[in-house]
Amino acid sequence: MTTMSDSHRSARTLYLIWAVLVVGATGWAINRGGVFAPEKVTGVPKSVRNNPGSYRSVYVGGRIIRGK
Amino acid sequence: MTSAPLVRALTCPSCGGAIESHLGAWSTTVVCARCGSTLDARSDPLQILIAADQAAMRTPSIPLGSRGVFEGDAYEAVGWQERQIVVDAEVYRWREFVLFNPYLGFRYLSEYDGHWNFIRPIEGTLPTAETDGVSYAGSTFRHFQNAGATTIRVLGEFPWEVRRDDVVSTSDYVAPPVMLSSEDEDDGTTWSIGAYLEPDEIVTAFDGVALELPPRHGVFANQPSPWASLSRRLWMMGLEAGVVLLLLCGALLFMRQNTQVFRSTYQFVHPTNAPAGDEQAFVTPLFALTGRGNVRLSLRATVDNAWLGAGVTLIDADRGTAFDTGLEVGRYSGVDAGESWSEGSYDATFRIPAVPAGNYYLRIAPEGAASAEYTVSVKRDTPVAWYLLPAILALLVPPLMASIASGSFEHRRWMESDHPPVSSSDEDDDDE
Numbered sequence: 393m394t395t396m397s398d399s400h401r402s403a404r405t406l407y408l409i410w411a412v413l414v415v416g417a418t419g420w421a422i423n424r425g426g427v428f429a430p431e432k433v434t435g436v437p438k439s440v441r442n443n444p445g446s447y448r449s450v451y452v453g454g455r456i457i458r459g460k
Numbered sequence: 461m462t463s464a465p466l467v468r469a470l471t472c473p474s475c476g477g478a479i480e481s482h483l484g485a486w487s488t489t490v491v492c493a494r495c496g497s498t499l500d501a502r503s504d505p506l507q508i509l510i511a512a513d514q515a516a517m518r519t520p521s522i523p524l525g526s527r528g529v530f531e532g533d534a535y536e537a538v539g540w541q542e543r544q545i546v547v548d549a550e551v552y553r554w555r556e557f558v559l560f561n562p563y564l565g566f567r568y569l570s571e572y573d574g575h576w577n578f579i580r581p582i583e584g585t586l587p588t589a590e591t592d593g594v595s596y597a598g599s600t601f602r603h604f605q606n607a608g609a610t611t612i613r614v615l616g617e618f619p620w621e622v623r624r625d626d627v628v629s630t631s632d633y634v635a636p637p638v639m640l641s642s643e644d645e646d647d648g649t650t651w652s653i654g655a656y657l658e659p660d661e662i663v664t665a666f667d668g669v670a671l672e673l674p675p676r677h678g679v680f681a682n683q684p685s686p687w688a689s690l691s692r693r694l695w696m697m698g699l700e701a702g703v704v705l706l707l708l709c710g711a712l713l714f715m716r717q718n719t720q721v722f723r724s725t726y727q728f729v730h731p732t733n734a735p736a737g738d739e740q741a742f743v744t745p746l747f748a749l750t751g752r753g754n755v756r757l758s759l760r761a762t763v764d765n766a767w768l769g770a771g772v773t774l775i776d777a778d779r780g781t782a783f784d785t786g787l788e789v790g791r792y793s794g795v796d797a798g799e800s801w802s803e804g805s806y807d808a809t810f811r812i813p814a815v816p817a818g819n820y821y822l823r824i825a826p827e828g829a830a831s832a833e834y835t836v837s838v839k840r841d842t843p844v845a846w847y848l849l850p851a852i853l854a855l856l857v858p859p860l861m862a863s864i865a866s867g868s869f870e871h872r873r874w875m876e877s878d879h880p881p882v883s884s885s886d887e888d889d890d891d892e
Contacts, residue, residue: 399686400686400689400690400693403690403694403858403862404690404693404694404697406858407694407697407698407858408697410854410855410858411697411698411701411704411855414701414705414851414854414855415701415704415705415708415709415851417851418705418709418847418848418851419708419709419712421813421844421847422709422712422713422843422844422845422847423712423753424752424753424754424813424814425716425753425754425755425811425813425814425815425841425842425844426754426811426812426813426814426844427813428813429783429812429813429814430783430784430785430812431783431784432781432782432783433773433781433782433783433784434780434781435780436775436776436780436781436782437780438777438780440743440775440823441743441777441821444741444742444743444823444825445741447741447773447823449771449773449784449786449823449825
């Protein structure tokens, strides 16, 4: 038999879990300085420093659109 | 009431059926369970007060003669009556059991739509009138309803002269889970106090008795709200969680480096003014990122009715990894029909989270509608405080939902009263 106090206890436990998740996720996001990052490009050749035009950014041409 | 009465065996003068009297000298009226005749229990032999009415007979949900335990004391269900009130042509019926303990006297058990109350008469200090209710034993009870209650069915024994079609004026006052009721009779007003019981408590009280309890519907006048205490508790927990959130995140925000690691100003030359084959993309000197956290890229250009953008790539010189992004500013203004207007901004920023420490440089590829001077800057580990806002909202959602549910419960409770909640639309209707 589920009593009112049982369901209250379950609701409080669920809220406690929810609050821990919210506080934890917020702390995690603040600590890393954000959540969503642009895709990391790998294998960028060292020659880019000497020849910047050899690198092709995803933001080439036309008006620039933020994000990828 | 110092001694237990003996069970008295009687015979119904109407049908000859056997009647057991459990109230002895306290019995005033007894109704034959076989034929429904109402008899004067004080007469010997029994006199018929009201002739048999089979049509009015019903089977109580708790068999008369059953014993139940309430507040630690055993009571026997000896009488049953059904009463009704009529409000706005709507008939509301409830049932009342007379409970008897030879040492404690009479108590009552009422049932309406599956809602139960254990009721005892108030003796001694009576409730006193307040502005919108009464006060009793340190509590304030809000007025709920006035009605004229008519007895429509009776069965068993009663310590008063009960008759079908008896009408008394009743008033109910509530402070859930308790309800005070008054009944105006010829010899004055009697008060009683009822405590709400869950159906499970009735089953427990009459342990072992075959009950036919009706299902519970709606919200009763003094039914304790299942949401009120939960709502209060969730708000308290939410407050505590909010304090923890602010302390933790405040400390984390305070710990950010928030240092500028690069800043330089450049001149963008529009291609129409640039020498042929001039490469616009360039790279910056190396700069070091220490510690952990984000990188905030900023572009500032004082453009006038033009835009300037730059493809900005943050390149890790040691690992050969990069993050591509773009920044664009545009500022436009003018006068239209005598009204000056402006839109856009001279600044643009982009934040890349969780950039590992290392040596970095930027590849910048500017573009624009006109030649302009612009500044690019890089900040390390900047605080991002706005996450607190959705976090606080997320913490508020469960307590808000509980409060809404609690409000809805109270709304349903008071809709059944003489004081139904008035909505704004109702008020609008009244105005028309």
